[in-house]
Amino acid sequence: MAETKIKQDKICIVGSGLIGKSFAMLFASSGYKVHLYDIQASQVTDALSNIRTQLVDLKEMGLLRGTLTVDQQHSCINGATDLSVAIKGAWFVLECVPERLDLKTSVYRSIDPLLEPSAILGSSASSLVPSLLSKDLKNRNRFIVVHPTNPPFYAPLVELIPAPWTDPDVLPKTKSLCTEIGQAPVVLNKEIDGFVLNRIQYAIIGECWNIVKAGVMSPEDVDKVMSEGLGRRYAFMGPFETAYLNADGWVSYQERYQGMIERVASSFDPFPKIEGPTLQTIHDAFAQQIPLAQLDARRKWRDARLARLSKLKKDMDQ
Ligand SMILES: NC(=O)c1ccc[n+]([C@@H]2O[C@H](COP(=O)([O-])OP(=O)(O)OC[C@H]3O[C@@H](n4cnc5c(N)ncnc54)[C@H](O)[C@@H]3O)[C@@H](O)[C@H]2O)c1
Known part of the structure; x- marks a missing residue:
């Protein structure tokens, strides 16, 4: 070094x-x-x-x-x-x-x-x-x-x-x-409200919220979809490369999945209002596991894992 x-x-x-x-x-x-x-x-x-x-x-x-x-x-x-x-x-x-x-x-x-x-x-x-x-x-x-x-x-x-x-x-x-x-x-080549990270983050939160509101899945399991599923790949590559690898490149991805993606995406509800019973359901689900008084301890837990991930990425890229 x-x-x-x-x-x-x-x-x-x-x-x-x-x-x-x-x-x-x-x-x-x-x-x-x-x-x-x-x-x-x-x-x-x-x-x-x-x-x-x-x-x-x-x-x-x-x-x-x-x-x-x-x-x-x-x-x-x-x-x-x-x-x-x-x-x-x-x-x-x-x-x-x-x-x-x-x-x-x-x-x-x-x-x-x-x-x-x-x-x-x-x-x-x-x-x-x-x-x-x-x-x-x-x-x-x-x-x-x-x-x-x-x-x-x-x-x-x-x-x-x-x-x-x-x-x-x-x-x-x-x-x-x-x-x-x-x-x-x-x-960002031009400015846009919320920039890019928060726009993507809010799109994810909106769909996760709508899934809980519709009674399709519990808040804890929705979070698991990210931490044990999508997030595992996203720590190393974004949605474009993920899709590229899931088929034989993007043209192949489009040929295989365009119909499915458009059908599913056309069933999305509009962005929800962050209020009402769903707010309480999501809050309570996490407050049971992580009481508000223990937030600092849980942040340390998060940072320790992110630190290990940083080290893994650094070591593997060397
Ligand atoms: N916290 C996050 O996760 C995060 C992530 C990315 C960006 N940001 C952005 O970073 C900025 C700071 O956020 P933060 O989380 O560090 O906030 P913070 O509340 O932790 O710290 C803000 C600091 O600014 C000081 N301050 C307030 N008025 C001041 C003044 N007039 N002059 C000098 N200092 C003053 C406060 O005393 C405080 O120490 C915000 O714009 C926030 O949106 C935050």
Whole structure:
């Protein structure tokens, strides 16, 4: 493995919650100097302590990225309580505050006058399109959405969505940064509400919901269809390659299955309202297995499995 060098290049993260601290760890693993700012000082302190715990866990699992030690990676991350100090000299600023248009745009109003002229302003937004987020900014030509997947350390996909007015150098620079830190960037050539990951996710949720509502299957068994069936393949390839392999390529898939697919798809119900008795049925099914008080423990259970899967994929690809 090539040696990771500690760099002088500075990256600023605004918002030190779940996603902000994950990105801080990812950038630090490549030796970037990260300044982690939050409106609440206690959030930064908590984030720094949680990051150390996570780095130690990653080391124990053999999943620490790069060649820097836990201490070196941790010391690349500085907590910040002054936004202007955090942004000064940063070539990349990543906003990670909650998904509210009013909040994000008010944060940009504070960041905009502080940005270095060639700096990139990224947003970790999950669904808000970049033209809506950046339209009133002086530096709107430096704006790009960098939508991660949770948990970013184990699910490396990042959706990159430039605004219509984003300068041509912003996308390749952001893509190369994401690749450098070990993430898997994909590009949206034009913006669309919800981007791609969430649109696909919501299509799946809609059909799963309708199946439970129609009494066809229990919520637990619907989840098993994904975890023991479709999801097993999707961890390694998407629906296009899956179909390609299920027949002898896509033309053969179309010849064999087009009629069946169109018949089944024409019986789909419209996207459901997420409310009413089905909501309670689905909630209760999972609350029995995972009481709300045990969510953190179950998240650790999930992350441990995703970590093993990351290792398996890494080992098999070597
Ligand atoms: N959590 C996920 O699964 C996930 C996945 C992908 C993308 N995202 C997106 O990432 C963004 C952040 O989500 P999160 O889950 O990290 O949220 P979070 O609630 O965990 O953290 C948000 C942080 O922003 C801080 N904050 C609030 N107002 C601020 C301000 N004015 N200035 C500076 N900091 C401020 C809060 O104190 C908090 O620490 C959202 O846009 C979200 O949609 C989240």
